[in-house]
Amino acid sequence: MQTDLARKLGIEFPIFAFTHCRDVVVAVSKAGGLGVLGAVGFTPEQLETELDWIDEHIGDRPYGVDIVIPGKYEGMGATDADKLQEDLKALIPQEHRDFVQKLLAEHGVPEIPEDEKMQELIGFGTAIAGPQADIALSHDKCVLLANALGTPPPDVIEKVHERGKVIAALCGSAAQAARHKAAGVDIIIAQGTEGGGHTGEIGSIVLWPEVLDVLGDTPMLAAGGIGSGRQMAAALAMGAQGVWTGSLWLTVDEADVPPAQMASLFEATSKDTLRSRSWTGKPCRMLRNEWTEAWDQEGNPKPLGMPMQFMVTSNAVQRGHRYPEQAKDVQFNPVGQIVGRMNKARPAKDVVFDLVEECIESTERLQTLMDVDVED
Ligand SMILES: Cc1cc2nc3c(=O)[nH]c(=O)nc-3n(C[C@H](O)[C@H](O)[C@H](O)COP(=O)(O)O)c2cc1C
Incomplete structure (x- = not known):
């Protein structure tokens, strides 16, 4: 073929x-x-x-x-990644960082040791x-x-x-x-x-x-x-x-998807995804969970643009990967509607x-x- x-x-x-x-x-x-x-x-x-x-x-x-x-x-045209990261950090309200910390703490998701944290501005x-x-x-x-x-x-x-x-x-x-x-x-x-x-x-x-x-x-x-x-x-x-x-x-x-995260995918139906800006700043299809709902709620901070929103959430992504059991309801889980038919692991x-x-x-x-x- x-x-x-x-x-x-x-x-x-x-x-x-x-x-x-x-x-x-x-x-x-x-x-x-x-x-x-x-x-x-x-x-x-x-x-x-x-x-x-x-x-x-x-x-x-x-x-x-x-x-x-x-x-x-934001930052289009910049070629110096370190300087760009510093410039963009200055645009992130503390309120957003506090909100992420609060959400993860409420779910008992442990911190990543300081020296293992990945850089906020990725590719x-x-x-x-x-x-x-x-x-x-x-x-x-x-x-x-x-x-x-x-x-x-x-x-x-x-x-x-x-x-x-x-x-x-x-x-x-x-x-x-x-x-x-x-x-x-x-x-x-x-x-x-x-x-x-x-x-x-x-x-x-x-x-x-x-x-x-x-x-x-x-x-x-x-x-x-x-x-x-x-x-x-x-x-x-x-x-x-x-x-x-x-x-x-x-x-x-x-x-390399952790078993707890894979279990969320196996359980999900085709109705369980939505487009949300809550992780990256641009509409991204993912599983609906307590994280996506929290960012949608009246009175809570609204997602920033790309790439600042991901700079706010990158540490949460890393914590979700490291502690998938605790992060089950606040995990970054990008997936499409065919998730409803992804019901078992295969080669x-x-x-x-x-x-x-x-x-x-x-x-x-x-x-x-x-x-x-x-x-x-
Ligand atoms: C977990 C995940 C992460 C993705 N990240 C990217 C990405 O970094 N770059 C990209 O071009 N597409 C990305 N996509 C989109 C895929 O390239 C592809 O277009 C999409 O998954 C196709 O639809 P499907 O999920 O129904 O197969 C991602 C998709 C998923 C499921």
Whole structure:
């Protein structure tokens, strides 16, 4: 099952798996898809370490890296990450920091020792994601660089092309897709609102054909709500060159999601997510819990913009990972609506093969409808 794009990238199946976990990247690429490592939580140095590890374990398979350079954010244009962090800190009201401390204390989530705290400003924006892009491009097996939340800057697009690699960008509307294409982006990832993480307002089944219609020859990957081969077949039938998935990989055996957090995902239904600005400052689909409700409540602080809101909450993310039992109700749990069908952990390879098998069955079922003799 190969599309032109899959052939060009040297992969067996047109399945792209976004994940923050290097083990999942390796497992998916080895199974015939393309694992894509989300770089946002890593410093450039940590990213180098992760990619070296992937290079060592992935054999001769390709992979991708995803960075986050939003189209709009506080501190745009800054190149000195340390100075930017100090400048942005000054814009954060103490009230927001106190509110986070109070929420976590109420739930008995312990503190992280001072010397283990991660830095507050992580990979959003050019100051950090620019160097991340350079690192990704220096790794031969990394064939694709994707950018979230905006059109990648011209210098990034140019560098990708100079290295003979391809650049992709996510979008949530046809207008954004047109802007990416005009800037020279090679692959447009159209993510419907049902998807996990930052996401727009338009549903996948409406968005995908709208985007395809403005793209012409530029390939589109369909994202948002793909959790089965039936959904994959629908995307390919509409004209997508492949599927870009995220939520599915949170509950594979290889994922580094703590058991208590995975249990929340297993229990959740498709009704249990919402778009909330409470962690990152931009609308992001996640499980609804006491944290998201607290930020919505009248009289409580309102989320700041990106990246300040994440600077306020980054320590809470880290505490949630370290103490998942205590943080169960105030955990950062980005996931899409397909969470309702993510009910048990499986090896990533099985997920890839099930997607392919069910996609083939679906296209065969459709084919039998076409084959009916009109005289019958
Ligand atoms: C936990 C999680 C974190 C995500 N973080 C990012 C990110 O850093 N960069 C990005 O381009 N997309 C991110 N996404 C979105 C995915 O790339 C993908 O577009 C989305 O998950 C597709 O929809 P699905 O969740 O229904 O499969 C994230 C998704 C999830 C579930």
